[in-house]
Amino acid sequence: MFGVGLSITSADVAQTFRYPKVFLSALAAQMIGLPIIAALLHLMTPLSDEFKVGFIILAASPGGATSGFLTYLWRGNVALSLSITSVNSFLTLFSIPIVVNLGLMIFMGSSSHIHLPFWDTVSHIFLITIIPASLGVVVRQRAPDWADQVARPAKFIMLVLLAVVFVFKVFAGESQGGAGLTWADFVTLSPYALVQNLFCLSFGYFFLLWIGAPHTSRLTAAMESGVQNTTLAFLIAGNLLHNEAMVKPALVYSMFSFWTACLFAYFSNKIVSQ
Numbered sequence: 001m002f003g004v005g006l007s008i009t010s011a012d013v014a015q016t017f018r019y020p021k022v023f024l025s026a027l028a029a030q031m032i033g034l035p036i037i038a039a040l041l042h043l044m045t046p047l048s049d050e051f052k053v054g055f056i057i058l059a060a061s062p063g064g065a066t067s068g069f070l071t072y073l074w075r076g077n078v079a080l081s082l083s084i085t086s087v088n089s090f091l092t093l094f095s096i097p098i099v100v101n102l103g104l105m106i107f108m109g110s111s112s113h114i115h116l117p118f119w120d121t122v123s124h125i126f127l128i129t130i131i132p133a134s135l136g137v138v139v140r141q142r143a144p145d146w147a148d149q150v151a152r153p154a155k156f157i158m159l160v161l162l163a164v165v166f167v168f169k170v171f172a173g174e175s176q177g178g179a180g181l182t183w184a185d186f187v188t189l190s191p192y193a194l195v196q197n198l199f200c201l202s203f204g205y206f207f208l209l210w211i212g213a214p215h216t217s218r219l220t221a222a223m224e225s226g227v228q229n230t231t232l233a234f235l236i237a238g239n240l241l242h243n244e245a246m247v248k249p250a251l252v253y254s255m256f257s258f259w260t261a262c263l264f265a266y267f268s269n270k271i272v273s274q
Contacts, residue, residue, distance in 0.1 A: 001089065001129050003154040004068055005136020006147050008082050017083070022213045026084055026221040029207045031091060034059040034225060035099045037199050039106060045192055049107045054237060054249035055196060056103030060096045061232045061250075062088035063224035066162060066258060069155050070227060074265035076220040084224050089129040092232075097121045100236065121240055128235065165231050166254055180244055181251055189252040197257050201226035201264045215272045219265055227261050230254040 017023065038059035042052040063085055071081040097118040140147040204225030208218040230250045237246035 002132040002136040003151075003158045004082065004085055005133035005138075006140055006154060007068070007078075007151050008086060008133075008137050008140060009144075021211060022208065022217050023080060023083060025208055025211050025213070026080065026204070026217065026224060027087060027091075029204050029221055030062065030084065030088065030225050031095055033203055033207065034200055035103075037203060038196060039103065041196055041199065042107070042192070047188070047192060048245070050243060050245040051189065051192075051249055052107045053100070053103050054233075054246035055192070055253075056107070057096075057100055057236050057246060058228050058230070058233045058250045058253055059196070059200070060092070060099040060103075061229045061236070062092050063227055063229060066159065066229075067223045067227040067261075069159060070223045070258070070261050070265065071220050072155065074219060074223070074262070074269060075216065076223060076265075077214075077216040078220075080217055080220045081224060084220075086133060089125075089133055093122045093125050093130070096125065096236065100241075121236070124235060124240060125232070128232070162231065165234070166251070181248055185248050186252055189249055190256075193249060193253040194256065194260070197226055197253060197260055201261060205264075205268065215268070219268060222264060222268070223261055226264065227257050228253070230257075 035056060038055050042055055045052065047055075063081070068078070068081045068085055070076075072078050201222045204221035204223075205218045208221045213221075228250070230253065233250035234247055237243055237250065
């Protein structure tokens with residue numbers, strides 16, 4: 001999130017807010033559309049209730065460093081991506097506890113003892129999103145030349161750090177903070193994770209097509225909708241709900257969402273360029 005903040009300039013944000021319809025539509029697609037898609041999809045699946053809630057947690061998590069990097073890589077609207085990420089990071093302080101608790105109520109019933117504490121969740125998300133992103137913005141304002149030099153390698157460093165977290169969750173034992181993912185879990189979850197991923201990518205793109213947004217903005221909405229902040233999902237499921245089974249959907253999803261997003265961007269760019 002520090003790297004995301006380091007990339008944000010006042011000119012980028014001002015340009016985005018000159019076209020509020022596109023910005024608000026992309027934000028709504030992510031914050032409202034994705035949880036609804038996940039809930040409707042998993043009402044029909046035979047997965048365990050904990051896995052279903054895990055997919056709701058994933059859908060409630062905003063895009064992050066990876067979606068911004070993909071937008072940059074595939075020539076989307078980077079200013080729009082950064083603006084969505086920065087605003088969404090603040091809004092999800094309040095939306096995530098509400099959405100996740102609704103998911104718990106729908107799939108595990110009101111009798112479940114599992115509950116996501118609102119203010120504890122707000123404070124955790126604040127510490128790992130708002131504070132580092134704000135520090136990045138401050139550094140950008142105070143030392144813009146240095147920020148420009150650091151921003152590009154920082155994108156790749158962010159990907160390496162995300163990979164470290166991912167490898168740790170896959171291979172570490174549950175007592176060391178790993179998710180305890182088994183081959184059976186992977187086989188069970190992969191088809192549903194892939195379907196949710198494709199629905200989210202397509203929804204972000206075609207919702208903005210429906211409002212008449214240009215291709216670069218549609219592509220950005222697809223990246224923001226299809227590549228979630230899985231490390232935040234790990235925090236919510238593992239650290240706040242203390243349920244490693246709910247971590248597993250996000251873990252399996254993260255194994256291929258980067259690559260499916262790249263394929264989606266490649267073919268959509270190719271089709272538009274023809």
